[in-house]
Amino acid sequence: MGREFVTIFDEWVHTYDDSVSGNDAEYRDVFFKYEEILQAVADAAISPVIEFGVGTGNLTEKLLAKGYEVAGIEPNAAMREVTNEKLKDATIIDGDFLEFDLSLQPKSLVCSYAFHHLTDAEKAEAFKLYAELLPAGGRVVFADTLFLSKEAQQEVIDFEKSRGHDNLVEDLNREYYTTLPVMKELIEQAGFTAEFTQLNNYVWLINATKN
């Protein structure tokens, strides 16, 4: 579920690693400190790990480098093909944030740059599911774009529009980016304690521990 944006990556798969390296001017601020952001997620994870929305496997690589047992869930077939070819030690299977192999017994659930593909209602549903799946002390560690308020979100959109970043503006209006207060409330209501750390102008690290 929440798969309405999956086909965007049929095309983006070919240039995605260029975008995250800062070669796409429109997305440079979004991916600023990309490697450090992924490392922060990996450092907060606990093995065994389920990773959602693996894309080209850049976070997966960091989790594997720590010696973690990783199950990768990715709904886009082209992304799965690229990453299964690139990372022979990983198995990337079909699934999404809400529908995945529930027989896996993770201690943490991680993701970078993808949770905004779910509506806020779906995000809440996902955290309720994660609370059922994880043991007490288990973690959800997600890095994603968050805004402090709806007004702050509109200010960023207006700024990006003023500097001609039309593709980014379309993305920010199309997908389900949310605010920190909304995210905090839905996480706490599901039975987690959450910490938020800002990592660049767009991205926050969400580190939620199951009570």
Ligand SMILES: C[S@@+](CC[C@H](N)C(=O)[O-])C[C@H]1O[C@@H](n2cnc3c(N)ncnc32)[C@H](O)[C@@H]1O
């Ligand atoms: C912007 S990329 C992020 C890739 C990678 N995690 C990274 O940090 O570079 C978003 C990824 O989320 C995947 N995705 C889209 N909808 C999803 C969903 N509902 N559940 C899980 N992953 C989803 C896309 O196919 C894509 O691979």
